Amino acid sequence: MAARGGKTEPPDQVQQNQLLCERVRKELRCQRLYTQYSVNPLHRVHTITKKPMSWHDNIEEPADDKFLNIFHQAALEPTKKYAEPQTESQEIGWNTTPLIPVDRTDRRLYFPRRRSEITK
Template identity: 75%
Template sequence: MAARSGEKEPLDAVRLDRLLCERVRKELQCQTLHTRFDVNPLRRVHTIARKPMSWHDAVEEPADDKFLNLIHHAALEPTKKYSEPQTESQEVGWNTTPLVPVDRTDRRLHFPHRRTEITK
């Protein structure tokens, strides 16, 4: 009668074991064992070391200065690349120079850590 009123009957250990066995059986049917592994074709593969005796690696080519400057310029941080921020998020922290010059002798703005008898 408890099932008709909307309340569920409590599960005993036998029913729980039966449900668990059914779940494990269904999971094992869906699982497949992979025994063949390959390199991901979508990922670039880089060679680790060159062959020391190959002739094409030993050929000296002149460096392309324009290309090297382009690579170095791309590696710079945005404040050195651009004169002003390009996005809204770059505006935060764009000006990194302090407004007040740092003076270590001024006790009003510099609070160094001190060792006292209490902190030892």
């Protein structure tokens, strides 16, 4: 316990060891070890141009197909990525295919402008 004068006694080695063990236990409980890293497909990656004279940028490495697929999937527009809209804003304009195929020879649904001020 602390003395009335505000002075505290330094903890002995047994108490220091107990405090240290408790601290290590709490830190290990909250820490997670990640060994497999991947690219977030939802985050756009901004590429930076390479330096032409650096030797490590000119080393030819084989392309990683899994990484390239993830990278190209992240760059697609939402209609190609998802089967359904993910937000309320995406619902507007999600279906862009016309309900009736456009037939320009059918005069019932196709009304081209025949005369205008420019063509007179």
